Amino acid sequence: MTDYRIALIPGDGIGREVTPAACAVLDAVGARHGIAFTYDEFDWSCARYRALGAMMPDDGLSRIRRHDAIFLGAVGDPSVPDHVSLWGLLIPIRRGFRQYVNLRPVKVFEGVESPVRRAVAGEVDLVVVRENVEGEYSEIGGRLGRGFPEEMAVQEAVFTRAGVTRVADYAFSLAASRRNRLTSATKSNGIVHTLPFWDELVAEVGTSYPDVTWDAEHIDALCAKVVLDPARFDVIVASNLFGDILSDLTAAVAGSIGIAPAANINPEREFPSMFEPVHGSAPDIAGRGIANPLGAVWTAAMLLDHLGHPEAAKEIEQAMAAVLAKTPIRTPDLGGSATTEAFTKTILEFLGM
Amino acid sequence: MTDYRIALIPGDGIGREVTPAACAVLDAVGARHGIAFTYDEFDWSCARYRALGAMMPDDGLSRIRRHDAIFLGAVGDPSVPDHVSLWGLLIPIRRGFRQYVNLRPVKVFEGVESPVRRAVAGEVDLVVVRENVEGEYSEIGGRLGRGFPEEMAVQEAVFTRAGVTRVADYAFSLAASRRNRLTSATKSNGIVHTLPFWDELVAEVGTSYPDVTWDAEHIDALCAKVVLDPARFDVIVASNLFGDILSDLTAAVAGSIGIAPAANINPEREFPSMFEPVHGSAPDIAGRGIANPLGAVWTAAMLLDHLGHPEAAKEIEQAMAAVLAKTPIRTPDLGGSATTEAFTKTILEFLGM
Numbered sequence: 015m016t017d018y019r020i021a022l023i024p025g026d027g028i029g030r031e032v033t034p035a036a037c038a039v040l041d042a043v044g045a046r047h048g049i050a051f052t053y054d055e056f057d058w059s060c061a062r063y064r065a066l067g068a069m070m071p072d073d074g075l076s077r078i079r080r081h082d083a084i085f086l087g088a089v090g091d092p093s094v095p096d097h098v099s100l101w102g103l104l105i106p107i108r109r110g111f112r113q114y115v116n117l118r119p120v121k122v123f124e125g126v127e128s129p130v131r132r133a134v135a136g137e138v139d140l141v142v143v144r145e146n147v148e149g150e151y152s153e154i155g156g157r158l159g160r161g162f163p164e165e166m167a168v169q170e171a172v173f174t175r176a177g178v179t180r181v182a183d184y185a186f187s188l189a190a191s192r193r194n195r196l197t198s199a200t201k202s203n204g205i206v207h208t209l210p211f212w213d214e215l216v217a218e219v220g221t222s223y224p225d226v227t228w229d230a231e232h233i234d235a236l237c238a239k240v241v242l243d244p245a246r247f248d249v250i251v252a253s254n255l256f257g258d259i260l261s262d263l264t265a266a267v268a269g270s271i272g273i274a275p276a277a278n279i280n281p282e283r284e285f286p287s288m289f290e291p292v293h294g295s296a297p298d299i300a301g302r303g304i305a306n307p308l309g310a311v312w313t314a315a316m317l318l319d320h321l322g323h324p325e326a327a328k329e330i331e332q333a334m335a336a337v338l339a340k341t342p343i344r345t346p347d348l349g350g351s352a353t354t355e356a357f358t359k360t361i362l363e364f365l366g367m
Numbered sequence: 368m369t370d371y372r373i374a375l376i377p378g379d380g381i382g383r384e385v386t387p388a389a390c391a392v393l394d395a396v397g398a399r400h401g402i403a404f405t406y407d408e409f410d411w412s413c414a415r416y417r418a419l420g421a422m423m424p425d426d427g428l429s430r431i432r433r434h435d436a437i438f439l440g441a442v443g444d445p446s447v448p449d450h451v452s453l454w455g456l457l458i459p460i461r462r463g464f465r466q467y468v469n470l471r472p473v474k475v476f477e478g479v480e481s482p483v484r485r486a487v488a489g490e491v492d493l494v495v496v497r498e499n500v501e502g503e504y505s506e507i508g509g510r511l512g513r514g515f516p517e518e519m520a521v522q523e524a525v526f527t528r529a530g531v532t533r534v535a536d537y538a539f540s541l542a543a544s545r546r547n548r549l550t551s552a553t554k555s556n557g558i559v560h561t562l563p564f565w566d567e568l569v570a571e572v573g574t575s576y577p578d579v580t581w582d583a584e585h586i587d588a589l590c591a592k593v594v595l596d597p598a599r600f601d602v603i604v605a606s607n608l609f610g611d612i613l614s615d616l617t618a619a620v621a622g623s624i625g626i627a628p629a630a631n632i633n634p635e636r637e638f639p640s641m642f643e644p645v646h647g648s649a650p651d652i653a654g655r656g657i658a659n660p661l662g663a664v665w666t667a668a669m670l671l672d673h674l675g676h677p678e679a680a681k682e683i684e685q686a687m688a689a690v691l692a693k694t695p696i697r698t699p700d701l702g703g704s705a706t707t708e709a710f711t712k713t714i715l716e717f718l719g720m
């Protein structure tokens with residue numbers, strides 16, 4: 015029996031509703047593969063912020079440093095400014111644990127209608143590799159002349175050789191294990207200091223991967239191409255901001271942000287990696303038990319894969335695909351009327367539980 | 368007879384092929400409305416850069432300062448790095464002439480198939496109002512430690528109260544003349560210095576437009592919504608980078624970047640405004656005479672509108688719409704095999720020439 019300790023942070027809104035689905039699926043598949051999970055739950059959230067004035071305790075990171083992985087449901091609530099909740103929890107974990115790769119796979123599943131005509135099931139299968147700890151999301155900057163006519167705000171994007179090289183290397187090596195096709199998102203024609211540097215480093219790393227065909231596309235044209243012809247993409251590597259945009263856009267193109275998973279990875283395994291669905295806390299539907307659990311379920315599969323159990327991960331993905339292809343059961347975001355619980359139950363049935 | 372002097376910069380690639388279409392349409396419609404155009408042509412381009420080492424002469428801006436408007440075909444060629452060609456011509460004009468509004472209307476026309484299922488002719492009719500002279504496109508920044516492991520690049524985004532307020536004001540007033548709906552693109556949850564400032568100023572300006580309903584959407588979610596439900600948008604106001612991304616994305620959603628027009632406007636009319644189609648120089652199809660002239664033609668309509676001739680502008684738009692709805696004539700980007708010239712001729716026929 016392999017035992018894993020998971021730091022569980024359900025967080026806010028529908029994060030609390032989909033986290034149980036992830037645990038149920040992990041336990042079910044784990045049982046069959048001789049894997050047991052122990053969950054330590056942490057109440058870090060906007061509710062905690064309102065009660066105690068902080069999203070997590072000061073020593074939060076050290077409390078979860080020894081866990082094998084972190085599962086986070088979602089962060090954010092209208093009662094707390096977003097930059098407070100996110101920079102008080104999500105972003106410190108990404109940065110403090112050097113989770114410099116944010117991995118976001120996107121697929122069109124049979125049984126899910128895409129809003130894009132050319133996004134056909136079986137043809138669209140891509141991964142966005144997003145730089146996750148530096149770039150445009152920067153603490154450096156501030157304001158001058160508050161309230162006066164001459165007021166201004168500045169914000170410094172910081173790209174380092176180490177930071178760009180390592181994420182590019184991860185992306186090329188992922189492409190080499192897939193269809194050998196990489197697209198690098200840039201905007202070096204408009205953003206003339208940081209992005210030409212990004213381009214140079216991607217090209218440098220590319221020389222070590224002669225089998226991978228790659229090109230650079232400006233983010234404006236790339237967003238257009240993702241809609242016009244999503245099937246042409248395999249791995250897309252992008253800066254923190256561009257990766258954020260591309261992963262939401264490609265998830266929408268594939269038919270539902272409610273399905274999209276994400277992994278914040280520390281490839282060197284110096285620290286635990288963090289797994290969180292893309293969808294966020296969705297205050298508009300929170301509390302009604304109708305959130306789509308598939309984002310959390312697919313994210314659980316990524317967690318298993320990261321811990322070294324690709325077969326177990328694949329079983330989860332196959333169960334998801336089967337539920338979508340073979341049953342009409344759907345949560346409202348996919349056009350159905352099932353509850354989170356009922357949808358989860360069906361997935362567990364398809365997992366043979 | 369009203370006489371206008373237009374500074375004509377065909378530029379590079381298909382810019383040279385579509386500019387004649389714009390002039391032909393301007394002359395044709397102008398004749399009927401008692402408007403005459405004189406074109407002063409400037410060879411500013413990558414070809415000039417290769418021959419003389421500069422995209423335009425040092426005193427370029429003063430040579431076109433007294434013109435009534437500038438028409439630019441496209442800039443860019445593979446033989447010259449993009450940041451050189453663009454910062455040597457397009458961007459200095461935008462900035463030197465304080466063209467702080469980049470206006471990009473997007474419509475789905477009958478007869479054009481959109482890649483997005485819910486983008487239906489007659490329902491999608493939006494305008495992106497892009498901040499055009501400051502923000503993320505900044506000259507401030509640089510590199511440290513070139514070639515060494517500790518190398519880094521920084522780039523400073525600069526948002527000023529004056530700059531954000533005036534573009535927000537333009538966008539609210541445009542929304543007030545349309546459907547009273549405004550969306551502000553932000554990312555204040557991740558980009559925590561400049562974009563919360565943007566949000567505050569948009570809210571401040573909004574208090575002067577009580578009839579306009581507006582909201583702020585994070586750029587990642589907004590890109591997704593543009594694909595999921597493009598008809599819900601009326602005016603979108605965005606920073607330089609976000610506006611660049613949104614205008615290409617919405618143009619793609621509407622069915623062709625080849626149709627999309629743009630106006631770089633100095634609302635105070637201290638300086639000439641510049642009109643340029645969105646499509647760029649398209650080196651892959653340049654020289655073959657198959658570029659879609661509609662982007663340039665619609666851009667010509669925006670020029671007429673800006674000079675105070677909305678009825679003449681409307682005639683051009685109606686002719687475009689009629690050609691698309693009533694004839695099968697199309698350039699290859701729209702699925703046909705017509706040449707630029709043949710397509711232009713048909714538009715002129717529909718204009719009653």
Ligand SMILES: CC(C)[C@H](C(=O)O)[C@@H](O)C(=O)O
Binds near residue numbers: 204234
């Ligand atoms: C070519 C590039 C610098 C330019 C921009 O980003 O402004 C173009 O994409 C545009 O949208 O006009």
Ligand SMILES: CC(C)[C@H](C(=O)O)[C@@H](O)C(=O)O
Binds near residue numbers: 100258556557587
């Ligand atoms: C909430 C926000 C700060 C976050 C991000 O932009 O990183 C989210 O959009 C994501 O993609 O994980």
